[in-house]
Amino acid sequence: MTVSAPATPPHVHRRFLDPLLGKAISPPPIWLMRQAGRYLPEYKATRAAAGSFLDLCYNPKLAAEVTLQPIRRYGFDAAILFSDILVVPDALGQSVSFLEGEGPRLDPIRDAGALKRLKPEAAAKTYAIVCETVARLRQDLPKETALIGFCGAPWTVATYMVGGEGSSDQAHARSFAYRDPKGFGQLIDILVETSIEYLSGQVVAGADVLQIFDSWASTLPEDEFESWVLEPTQRIVATLKKKHPGVPVIGFPRGACGLSETFLKVTGVDAISCDTAMPLRVMRSLQHHGKAVQGNFDPLLLVAGGAALDRRVDEILRTLSDKPFIFNLGHGIVPQTPPEHVAQLVERVRAWKP
Amino acid sequence: MTVSAPATPPHVHRRFLDPLLGKAISPPPIWLMRQAGRYLPEYKATRAAAGSFLDLCYNPKLAAEVTLQPIRRYGFDAAILFSDILVVPDALGQSVSFLEGEGPRLDPIRDAGALKRLKPEAAAKTYAIVCETVARLRQDLPKETALIGFCGAPWTVATYMVGGEGSSDQAHARSFAYRDPKGFGQLIDILVETSIEYLSGQVVAGADVLQIFDSWASTLPEDEFESWVLEPTQRIVATLKKKHPGVPVIGFPRGACGLSETFLKVTGVDAISCDTAMPLRVMRSLQHHGKAVQGNFDPLLLVAGGAALDRRVDEILRTLSDKPFIFNLGHGIVPQTPPEHVAQLVERVRAWKP
Numbered sequence: 001m002t003v004s005a006p007a008t009p010p011h012v013h014r015r016f017l018d019p020l021l022g023k024a025i026s027p028p029p030i031w032l033m034r035q036a037g038r039y040l041p042e043y044k045a046t047r048a049a050a051g052s053f054l055d056l057c058y059n060p061k062l063a064a065e066v067t068l069q070p071i072r073r074y075g076f077d078a079a080i081l082f083s084d085i086l087v088v089p090d091a092l093g094q095s096v097s098f099l100e101g102e103g104p105r106l107d108p109i110r111d112a113g114a115l116k117r118l119k120p121e122a123a124a125k126t127y128a129i130v131c132e133t134v135a136r137l138r139q140d141l142p143k144e145t146a147l148i149g150f151c152g153a154p155w156t157v158a159t160y161m162v163g164g165e166g167s168s169d170q171a172h173a174r175s176f177a178y179r180d181p182k183g184f185g186q187l188i189d190i191l192v193e194t195s196i197e198y199l200s201g202q203v204v205a206g207a208d209v210l211q212i213f214d215s216w217a218s219t220l221p222e223d224e225f226e227s228w229v230l231e232p233t234q235r236i237v238a239t240l241k242k243k244h245p246g247v248p249v250i251g252f253p254r255g256a257c258g259l260s261e262t263f264l265k266v267t268g269v270d271a272i273s274c275d276t277a278m279p280l281r282v283m284r285s286l287q288h289h290g291k292a293v294q295g296n297f298d299p300l301l302l303v304a305g306g307a308a309l310d311r312r313v314d315e316i317l318r319t320l321s322d323k324p325f326i327f328n329l330g331h332g333i334v335p336q337t338p339p340e341h342v343a344q345l346v347e348r349v350r351a352w353k354p
Numbered sequence: 355m356t357v358s359a360p361a362t363p364p365h366v367h368r369r370f371l372d373p374l375l376g377k378a379i380s381p382p383p384i385w386l387m388r389q390a391g392r393y394l395p396e397y398k399a400t401r402a403a404a405g406s407f408l409d410l411c412y413n414p415k416l417a418a419e420v421t422l423q424p425i426r427r428y429g430f431d432a433a434i435l436f437s438d439i440l441v442v443p444d445a446l447g448q449s450v451s452f453l454e455g456e457g458p459r460l461d462p463i464r465d466a467g468a469l470k471r472l473k474p475e476a477a478a479k480t481y482a483i484v485c486e487t488v489a490r491l492r493q494d495l496p497k498e499t500a501l502i503g504f505c506g507a508p509w510t511v512a513t514y515m516v517g518g519e520g521s522s523d524q525a526h527a528r529s530f531a532y533r534d535p536k537g538f539g540q541l542i543d544i545l546v547e548t549s550i551e552y553l554s555g556q557v558v559a560g561a562d563v564l565q566i567f568d569s570w571a572s573t574l575p576e577d578e579f580e581s582w583v584l585e586p587t588q589r590i591v592a593t594l595k596k597k598h599p600g601v602p603v604i605g606f607p608r609g610a611c612g613l614s615e616t617f618l619k620v621t622g623v624d625a626i627s628c629d630t631a632m633p634l635r636v637m638r639s640l641q642h643h644g645k646a647v648q649g650n651f652d653p654l655l656l657v658a659g660g661a662a663l664d665r666r667v668d669e670i671l672r673t674l675s676d677k678p679f680i681f682n683l684g685h686g687i688v689p690q691t692p693p694e695h696v697a698q699l700v701e702r703v704r705a706w707k708p
Contacts, residue, residue: 178658304532
């Protein structure tokens with residue numbers, strides 16, 4: 001099944017796209033990672049009605065509803081499809097479950113022999129459900145709001161598939177890669193191919209922009225980073241650019257400050273999303289490549305609020321907003337965030353005058 | 355109680371110290387973080403005899419024994435005192451326990467009001483036990499082997515004291531610091547003072563070198579990094595340098611690649627230890643400050659072994675060994691490491707010819 005979006009009417013301007021085309025705008029566009037989520041009472045209500053977390057991801061009507069909730073509240077310049085990076089292993093047949101308060105659990109793939117459990121040819125069925133959410137969103141979103149599709153990067157998704165759960169050091173995936181680079185490479189190849197299929201479907205269904213989340217890029221030595229982050233991301237971006245010229249791609253190699261410039265040069269992304277620890281000076285230097293940077297307000301300062309919030313917003317904008325820039329967090333909104341602090345943040349960004 | 359070490363005989367040369375004095379030597383000195391530990395059968399036997407993990411830390415005879423074990427096996431250029439960074443909160447009266455397979459647990463300090471539970475004036479009694487281990491080691495170690503004393507950096511120790519356990523995002527400590535910077539600063543001040551007392555005692559007892567472990571420096575935005583990493587570390591180093599001129603200090607701001615140069619410039623350390631994700635190119639540029647760098651072989655490649663191990667050793671040495679350099683891992687040895695891979699690593703480094 002292919003869901004196709006109506007073409008964007010020519011008079012509609014989605015300002016979110018400007019920085020991705022190399023154009024600085026003031027105030028810069030803003031969206032926040034995990035802007036749809038547990039900090040919002042209306043999210044919790046919808047989630048309770050949906051059932052499990054994955055039930056919500058696979059319910060196009062309700063997934064579209066939670067995607068829209070923060071747009072209604074805050075008027076962000078972009079909505080991001082409500083879904084999860086582990087939809088991909090789930091679609092491949094490695095059943096995923098989310099234990100309440102404990103994070104995801106998968107039946108781990110610890111060696112190349114276990115790869116035969118994956119069924120890439122069966123993934124389309126699951127992807128179609130998510131693409132239906134995308135199509136609904138393109139209908140229901142304000143015309144001026146951009147829609148971001150996404151997936152996890154092959155490396156990060158592989159860390160969950162191999163580890164069977166989240167971990168702070170990704171030891172299982174890293175060890176698999178050292179022990180059997182060829183076998184691990186097969187898993188990465190499967191993920192590259194299926195991610196292209198998945199993202200391409202999202203574009204056809206109406207996504208304006210794509211973001212690739214590499215949340216666990218931070219622990220790899222440079223040679224492993226090249227093999228498992230740079231090279232697979234580059235392949236995904238190159239193929240997508242061929243299939244869908246003009247659709248911008250944002251990369252998010254979280255925690256990889258020392259290799260961020262290389263990432264920007266090698267992968268072909270149009271923008272790089274920067275985590276909280278990235279010094280503004282480094283983000284500034286990344287802008288000199290003519291690409292946009294996105295980030296990197298601390299989600300925990302959003303919890304704290306107050307005058308310190310305003311000061312840091314101003315510091316970020318003063319340093320970065322005269323070149324292509326998208327205001328965002330350095331990581332996702334945490335559940336204990338007061339919604340009024342999000343309002344304060346948006347207001348401060350919107351009031352910015354250089 | 356003060357334990358004093360005998361003065362080093364003038365004819366003894368501890369080659370480990372050369373890079374810390376700005377002198378490159380070939381092959382470079384080598385030691386490995388967590389070189390005394392569960393990957394060694396003799397460690398497991400001693401640990402079983404000692405009782406709990408903290409019982410072992412507080413038993414000078416057995417703590418010295420496990421410190422010596424890897425020196426006997428591999429002849430490392432330096433031994434590191436067997437202890438734990440959480441000895442400090444334990445000494446301050448915030449009782450610490452280690453649950454088998456689960457990591458440390460502390461009764462968390464979530465606000466400034468709870469600081470009154472800490473008794474810095476009572477810490478000396480606990481520090482004296484650890485210093486007794488140091489004194490024993492200085493007697494029992496080969497004269498040519500350097501002895502490294504250590505503590506956790508105030509920020510990292512505070513993340514455990516506030517969180518009550520380890521975490522991947524240090525959310526409790528970071529939120530406390532945003533919510534009440536003055537109160538959190540009081541905790542940091544206590545840790546600065548007590549760490550100076552603790553490290554100074556280790557030097558008096560015979561430590562040649564000190565390392566300050568900031569294992570959780572990786573998530574802080576630059577302004578928070580300045581307040582909670584740079585400034586406290588600088589105060590500790592400055593005071594130690596005054597009390598013990600000539601004792602080198604190694605800093606380890608793990609995961610803080612983007613701020614590593616600032617760290618080296620501001621804190622006054624003699625060397626910086628680099629984690630696995632630090633590109634060799636960045637380590638090279640840090641050497642241009644005339645200080646030593648230490649690192650950063652991947653502990654998981656040490657588990658895997660084989661030809662890839664030799665290749666990466668050579669790459670590291672080729673890039674860094676002509677300037678002041680100490681070979682080490684980017685993080686501690688993991689329990690599943692085959693001891694023969696450590697032998698292979700040491701042999702490869704020792705055989706290095708530029």
